[in-house]
Amino acid sequence: MTATLAVNRITLTGFRNYAQLRLDTGAGSVVLTGPNGAGKTNLLEAVSLLAPGRGLRGAPFDELVRQGDAGWAVAAELEAATGPVKLGTAYSLSDGTGEAAGRQVTVDGLAQKGSGSLGHHTRILWLTPAMDRLFAGPASDRRRFLDRLVLAFDPDHSTRVLGFEKAMRERNRLLAEPHADASWLSGLEVELAARGVAVAAARLAAIDTLRGYAGKPTESGGKPSHFPWVMLTCEGEVESLILAMPAVQAEDQYRKMLHDSRRADAGAGRTLIGPHRSDLSVTHGPKDMPARLCSTGEQKALLIGIVLAHARAVKAGFGGLAPILLLDEVAAHLDAGRRHGLYGELEGLGGQVWMTGTDRSLFEGAGPGATIYDVNHGAIAVHGS
């Protein structure tokens, strides 16, 4: 038995529709079935909070509090890269005594500063129905998707993005003033350029890695997949600069561009050039067609293909440990052939997978290691027990 990354036990308190729940899953995969509104996705969301960030819905933490409760908590025992580890995260609403509301994160009982340190123990990737419009929707969604991909390779990426956004907010605010100090602006632009180039370079590096797993099969040498191969690029001014010249030079160039666009930026009330405007472009490989023009079913297949390729790439870069995958309502949209193809690829990946669906019959062939649970109104039982 090879080492795996898996949630062995998870305990939820006051979380969404769960007053109290303990689930001993073991290292095997988990299939959650039940009617709409039973709380299947809520459980996946709880698992997703064991990774850095705001979880798979990206919801504000106070919305996760069960009605009538003062806060929520998610505790889990995992088999992680570093051995068994206990992760905990909790949030309490402001109780009116002046103690601010906030999220706490613990690793083996020790309080952590922020959720970033979770990234050193887990890799959790997800696919949700909300991502179905990724290719046709706004570029900001694709950028966020891309940044999550990068984050799984490189836990420090979020710090870089936050630093860039902070410098940008400072500059935007300064530009809004009638006589903005030119020296101050230059100082911020130096910072903005350094951090912006770092953000763009990390994205390009991640896409480059991903190409080896999601790109044309003959190039990657992998097995033919049930999901179409893709062409991935990150489009943006700063990305183009990095591809054309050394990073230090790109930094200078971007700084000059910022300097020259002060007037335009002040007029627009925002920064017009930078990696915060970049877009992830995805092309259906075999059809040579932009993803947004593909059929709904094809778009879903493309997305699954990217997530699976990403999982394989993360596995290769994370000591051979496959990431935990959370697939919300994925099976329902696939024809039988692709569904079994998906289960086959998941088994090949060898990691723990959490899947949800309303119909139990969809999960036939989901693998011998998977346990099927019935979810009903915040209660969970092993199917057939």
Place this chain on the structure above:
Amino acid sequence: MSRRITGPEIERLIQLLARLPGLGPRSARRAALHLVKNREKLLGPLAASLKETEEKVLVCSSCGGIDTVDPCTICTDDRRDASIICVVEEVGDLWALERAGALNALYHVLGGTLSAIEGVGPDDLNIPSLISRCGPGSPVKEVIIAVNATVEGQATAHYITDRLKDFDLTVSRLAHGVPVGGELDYLDEGTLSAAMRQRRPF
């Protein structure tokens, strides 16, 4: 609401202690209990010391540091090299550098960093006084900018550098890079590329 376990005076002491950095309600209670138990050895001297500090504490009109005399002990120390000024964000940073004993120079405390969002501009910091300390006729030959490697800190560093560029002095800043005892493999790309950019001959 929990029941009260001590009189209002001790409750007040606990509440005040809990507002100190690094102390939460629990450790404040423990500190208060320790003080009360050691009334003569600790509580009395502490109270006297607090009172005395409150009466005498001053901000140095030259460097912005904190002392009980103005100009401060550092500014009036003639064994220090007055041709070098080290610029820091806060008094805590000055103390950290002094603990390290890394240099024998004068300091200048900015009192924060530039932040457009928080409405902190150059005139809200001790920047004008730094400029006048470096003006014509001053003995200053070098200004070392020792601010934090944060967005605001570095933007402030660039700003000061720009304001001092016409003066006849060297502006330097702390090196960014490999920490003492650090291993390259564990460094993030930003730190590594900064270290590479700022490499120097052996």
